[in-house]
Amino acid sequence: VCVLVAVGMNAFAAEETVRLWDGDAPYAQGKEDKDIPTLTIFLPAKEKANGSAVIVCPGGGYWMLADKLEGSEYAQFLANHGVTTFLLKYRLASSGYRHPAMWMDAARAIRYVRFNSQKWGVDVNKVGIIGSSAGGHLVSSVLTHYELENPKVTDPIDRLSFRPDFGILCYPVITSGEFANKGTIEHLLGKEPSEGMLEYVSSEKQVDKNTPPCFIWHTFEDEIVPVENSLFFAAALRKAGVPFDLHIYEKGIHGLALAGERYKSVEGMTEAEYHPWTHDLLYWLKAREIIKE
Numbered sequence: 001v002c003v004l005v006a007v008g009m010n011a012f013a014a015e016e017t018v019r020l021w022d023g024d025a026p027y028a029q030g031k032e033d034k035d036i037p038t039l040t041i042f043l044p045a046k047e048k049a050n051g052s053a054v055i056v057c058p059g060g061g062y063w064m065l066a067d068k069l070e071g072s073e074y075a076q077f078l079a080n081h082g083v084t085t086f087l088l089k090y091r092l093a094s095s096g097y098r099h100p101a102m103w104m105d106a107a108r109a110i111r112y113v114r115f116n117s118q119k120w121g122v123d124v125n126k127v128g129i130i131g132s133s134a135g136g137h138l139v140s141s142v143l144t145h146y147e148l149e150n151p152k153v154t155d156p157i158d159r160l161s162f163r164p165d166f167g168i169l170c171y172p173v174i175t176s177g178e179f180a181n182k183g184t185i186e187h188l189l190g191k192e193p194s195e196g197m198l199e200y201v202s203s204e205k206q207v208d209k210n211t212p213p214c215f216i217w218h219t220f221e222d223e224i225v226p227v228e229n230s231l232f233f234a235a236a237l238r239k240a241g242v243p244f245d246l247h248i249y250e251k252g253i254h255g256l257a258l259a260g261e262r263y264k265s266v267e268g269m270t271e272a273e274y275h276p277w278t279h280d281l282l283y284w285l286k287a288r289e290i291i292k293e
Helices: 069-077 101-115 132-143 184-190 195-200 228-240 276-287
Strands: 001-006 008-015 037-042 053-056 084-089 127-132 166-170 216-217 245-248
Touching: 001 127, 008 195, 037 069, 037 101, 053 069, 053 132, 069 084, 069 216, 084 101, 084 127, 101 127, 101 132, 101 216, 127 245, 132 166, 132 184, 184 195, 228 245
Parallel strands: 053 084, 053 127, 127 166, 166 216, 216 245
Antiparallel strands: 001 008, 008 037, 037 084
């Protein structure tokens, strides 16, 4: 079943939502909606489709999902530029989940897209992932803790690599140290995590030369997730020799999404009115030959 959705002068097809696992997800605590990670697929118009794909991880502190402003609106924006886009509903601390459930959901999403690449016309070497705030932390976790192809695994989907080809991090939570967003880390790990786990989820400490290239943006004025989170991650990428684009905008509080104003939808706006990060992102995606227009 496909639903055609119009956004401005553009149209894309939003397919029905699919489950990432036919049965229970790993560590599932029940069979309710909150226990079932899913993808909703946003197909670009056929004449615009360029073979690239992006999984969208909304923010929300690992407690809720900002699945409109940092979810479906991101998906619509990218689909309008020829990207086949997948909105991920991952499991949350508010439903009783902790790491690694969220990470496993994101990993499975990448593998699921690659497994079904022919169905959606996706190039398996152009599969990226975008996330904001806590969703950005989830992205950084997949960028730094991925598994490559393993033909010995029984599940044919899980045989595939879930290393993203690129990452897009929007005002991300990165560190578990001095400049951490403490609530996000507590939701992820619980109230008394070990020092080893705190180190493991502090993504700036997990970067190596094989980390995928990244686009990162943040604002100087962000008081909820300090800009040091992005600066630390970019510095780690630089030290490892990993290409990145880093944009620090002076103005703007946390949670700007596309509109550049917190909690504001882009409904009724043209793309020319979107926050400049969107234009900088398109420039980067073109430069890396991920999109064509």
